[in-house]
Amino acid sequence: MQDNAPPPERPDTGTVADAYSRNWVDLYAPAATRPYLRLSRADRPIGTWLLLIPCWWGLALAMLYDGRASWFDLWIFSGCAIGAFLMRGAGCTWNDISDRDIDAQVARTRSRPIPSGQVSVKGAVIWMIVQALVSFAILLTFNAAAIRLGILALIPVAIYPFAKRFTWWPQVFLGLAFNWGALLAWTAHTGRLDAPAVVLYLAGIAWTLFYDTIYAHQDTEDDALIGVKSTARLFGENTAQWLRRFLMATVGLMGIAVVYAALPNAPVLALAVAVCGPWAMGWHMAWQLRGLDIHNTDKMLQLFRVNRDTGIIPLLFFAAALVL
Template identity: 80%
Template sequence: MTNIQPTPDVQVADAVKGNWVDTIAPAATRPYLRLSRADRPIGTWLLLLPCWWGLTLAMVHDQTVTWHDAWIAIGCAAGAWLMRGAGCTWNDISDRNIDGQVERTRSRPIPSGQVSVRGAVIWMCAQALIAFGILLTFHINAILLGILALLPVAVYPFAKRFTWWPQVFLGLAFNWGALLAWTAHTGTLGAPAVALYLAGIAWTLFYDTIYAHQDTEDDALIGVKSTARLFGTNTAPWLRRFLMATVGLMGIAVIFSALPNASVLAMVLALAGPWAMGWHMAWQLRGLDIEDPAKCLQLFRANRDTGMIPLVFFCLALLV
């Protein structure tokens, strides 16, 4: 009789300890949920928050709030979870040979043998198709933008092979929701949404450079590029530049969103969002130690709160 070896149930090294995937999810689903990073929810937040920024600033822009906006917010949340999962699955398929050589990533489902490449491709397509179904409920221009978003998503896993700035490509993909949600509400893509998108890219350069400092030694050994390796000990001044770009560009987005119809008080409240966000990013800089991977991961995860700060102020601006 042939002995059938069970698929190993390996927890991912940088997963949140005691997360629901490793503790209560059915065993058969765990490898696929790990592929989707369901055990590491920070990525979903970082993808979702620019969507909600774009939606709330669009409502500030035209002073219109409808029930359809509630669906846009819910649809963006579901779509962010699904497309983050699909994108991470694609990333792991593309990086399966690299991940096995990096201490932090060798426990991921594909290099650890939990999921086959074929199974990962099927899982990726399933997530993307469900997300596409949600996208079809939005304005046609938002649908077209959503389809176009596949381009930076497809390119990102390969960026670290040919550029020292792969974080730019991550920013292009992760902040696309600012453009999409604005357009889903207004029906057209506006200049404030573009400024907001650029602010999000600067923010991504900030937090993902911190994140990349966890892997600089392994990345150097296998020849993978990143802004963390490029900046090295000069990281802090670069992060300050990204902080200023984030705050400045988001401030421009707020001003041009609020100028047509919002009150002065609404504009002031909305402008407090990037200002407070900047202080939270400055707090991260004060605590940064690029030689401490655990600290880098902690600060990276703190960016959920960083992104929530302007959202709270944008919502307050809608109430006045």
Template identity: 75%
Template sequence: MTGKNQTPEAAGPVADAVTGNWVDRLAPPRTRPYLRLARADRPIGTWLLLLPCWWGLLLGMLHDGRAGWHDLWIFAGCGIGAWLMRGAGCTWNDITDRHIDGSVARTAQRPIPSGQVSVKQALAWLVAQALVALCILLTFNMAAIALGVLALLPVAIYPFAKRFTWWPQIFLGLAFNWGALLAWTAHTGRLEWPAVVLYLAGIAWTLFYDTIYAHQDKEDDALIGVKSTARLFGARTPKWLSMFLILSVILQSLAVILAAVGGSSPALLVALLGPWAMGWHMQWQMRNLALDDNDRLLMLFRSNRDAGLLPLPFFAVALLL
């Protein structure tokens, strides 16, 4: 199943795909357009969606002092679900942005604007991914299921945000960090303030990394009238990034304190090292920032996988104290 203009064999890699990724090397040619729609050739987005889930799960365990076999499934289910829902969200994004993507050099080779996949085929692929993700969601408790369904709202809105606001990155943050709420609730059975504060910390982090990412497209976006924080901030971007960095560290630290209150002091102190380690990595990104170097911008954006991983070992060790 391919579009009218290109066969999968003729379609090359998308511009910002990871060089030598498994989709381009190993996937059967007929599956490649669909895997590219799901961004399987660019795994960073799955990581950025997944990491807040794991933060929420570990802090939920730290909060109530419980750990069970079902938590292993929550951990794994979040991983599978993040891959599927990131794929479904990106497919929806490409459907709504198909006319814009064709006008931007970095996205012109995506499957829909390049003719590899029709809109109907993309919609069918979206539904298939979402249905499998729903099957995973249904293994969680009712409160988490309700949150999972509600998550569809920011996912649906995000692709349109850049048409009506200079702050589309906020809508991306609302969608990408929902897992902090869901995983906490999947473990504890209820949504509580530490998860909400952690969610806000994730939104600040998204504003940080996606502003860096958006600087790659600022010239094309200006030509076609697409809004972004990169265009809004311009040369003042480093000052804004510093504010997002500080806000993210403070909010995540507050979430840790709220989650660990009543527990041991060593556990709290170790867990607090997590946000500060992440903040150190974000500061490293700031020192290496070059707003007109697209290769550098993409490298820094991708490095946020490592930034988001840094709190996890500290949270895990805190559970043992």
């Protein structure tokens, strides 16, 4: 997942600057589809993982909460994966449509499909609608409460691209959007929204503040020149201290969510195993802090990408708790 070496020669000149070297889009996708797949960030899968993982957290804790599982949960698991890929693509397309003028002024983003001229705004709008409609079709297979939540998710998604224009905390809006799946998957399983899911959602937002502040440090110089706000610019040299606070909030809130979810029906051993998940996640976040160098953009990208593993760690503990 990490890639520190200079990228090898790539087979397509339209490659986006911060894409994984020799990614499947550049190597194998038909040429006509590459600009649209790049627009959806298919060449940069970390965002899909970061959107999907809270969904799986929510599903696992919901199953722990009511002590039941069904074949439909396998569809929730799979449907969330497909939906995360599509909705991340639709959201990124909307983000790039909204930010096309800003992206053209930032070194890391000017190679994206719209500012580089690979995709027209009209083509991007059509592509966004197609992805959203397929996602909506998946959503319709869930219960009515989950469908309503899925529709409400469009609000933070729509606001996020503009947040950096009016607040120093746009990462909060990203967290609201990216962790909505914790609420959705919980509700898809239980048929209602319960308190543990809300606390888990808050834990996810704290985690997003952690990893996206790291990510935003890649663009602080360009952002300052064009007047774009971010927590990275706000915190500056105090970033490490703030990240520690987000770490503690993530672990603490997730721990509360786990205890609250497990107490009604889970065995004591399952509760003990599940509680270890946030603890282990916190150690992985602490490991990232030891390597933090806000002036090294390559290092910031590397640390951002390892957050896929950060999020999977508690999921493994939740899965173990379910089989006890």
